[in-house]
Amino acid sequence: MVVAIWGSNFVVIKVALASFPPLLMAALRFATATLPAIFFFRRPPVPWRNPAGYGLLIGGGQFSLLYLAMQSQISPGLASLVVQAQVLFTVVLAVLLEGERVRWFQLVAAALALSGFAVIGLHTDGSTTWLGIAMTLGAGLCWALGNMVGRQAGRVNMVAYMVWTSAFSVPPLIVLALLFEGGPVPLWHSIEAAPLLAWGAILWQSMANTILGYGLWAWLLSRYDAATVTPMALLVPVFGMGSSVALLGEPFPPWKGAAMLLVMAGLSINVLWPRIRQRLIRG
Numbered sequence: 001m002v003v004a005i006w007g008s009n010f011v012v013i014k015v016a017l018a019s020f021p022p023l024l025m026a027a028l029r030f031a032t033a034t035l036p037a038i039f040f041f042r043r044p045p046v047p048w049r050n051p052a053g054y055g056l057l058i059g060g061g062q063f064s065l066l067y068l069a070m071q072s073q074i075s076p077g078l079a080s081l082v083v084q085a086q087v088l089f090t091v092v093l094a095v096l097l098e099g100e101r102v103r104w105f106q107l108v109a110a111a112l113a114l115s116g117f118a119v120i121g122l123h124t125d126g127s128t129t130w131l132g133i134a135m136t137l138g139a140g141l142c143w144a145l146g147n148m149v150g151r152q153a154g155r156v157n158m159v160a161y162m163v164w165t166s167a168f169s170v171p172p173l174i175v176l177a178l179l180f181e182g183g184p185v186p187l188w189h190s191i192e193a194a195p196l197l198a199w200g201a202i203l204w205q206s207m208a209n210t211i212l213g214y215g216l217w218a219w220l221l222s223r224y225d226a227a228t229v230t231p232m233a234l235l236v237p238v239f240g241m242g243s244s245v246a247l248l249g250e251p252f253p254p255w256k257g258a259a260m261l262l263v264m265a266g267l268s269i270n271v272l273w274p275r276i277r278q279r280l281i282r283g
Helices: 002-017 022-034 049-072 078-096 105-123 130-152 158-180 183-195 197-225 227-250 255-283
Strands: none
Touching: 002 022, 002 078, 002 197, 022 049, 022 158, 022 183, 022 197, 049 078, 049 158, 049 183, 078 105, 078 130, 078 227, 078 255, 105 130, 105 255, 130 227, 158 183, 158 197, 197 255, 227 255
16 A cells, blocks of 8 residues: 555645646645644754755655656656666765775666666657656755665654654745745745645645655555565656556556566565575574
8 A cells, every 4th residue: 555655746736836826836745744734743853964965865855856757757657767766876875985895786776777777778759858857866866865874863753753853944944945936925825826636735745645645655664574564665656657557548568568677677686686686594
């Protein structure tokens, strides 16, 4: 259910973008994730710089770039796939910042995933552009940087962490929206004119995608081995692409299938190979 929520959220984003400019929409998403929940969750016991850094990277970085790209530069299905470059970026950052050693299977995984991204780049059209791919990769990089910050928080209540970090996402997004989306009057008109469907999309992103999704994910990780739970995240692009095709009529030509298989093969090797190797050694 969690990966279905996370994957189908790319369709929900596209629905909301029909009524809200992207930066305002991101601000509304994180504002509704913060209020009123922040009054019911105690701040996680971490230094202030940690939730502030995470909120700036995820809200001000990842989702601002992702929403801007999805407005007109990349289709929802491909966005759900390309943003998974965060897995590769996280590995690279762990090597550069934490001194982790690069393993051979990670190089194979990176080569396969990059081949998939290259296939997407060779088939840009009216619905997907090089700019959209670059912005979505930038969103993946911000996500990876956020992962590094989040790891420093340690084992905390993930729902409370998401609520409090979301509070730090809102101010920069409001400032960016005011600067680049026409000022207070047009933004207020967008809010007034938005239909209930658009507001439902905003609430879905904040409540279902952020609060329920991360809350259930943390609940699962507290009760089952990480090796059992975390590989399920590989299904997010599958649900993202599938829901975009089914609900928005996004075309699915053979090259998209090839790109998806290459990227998913790379992600799968990166996540699953250490676990497979351990079982082979034990067996």
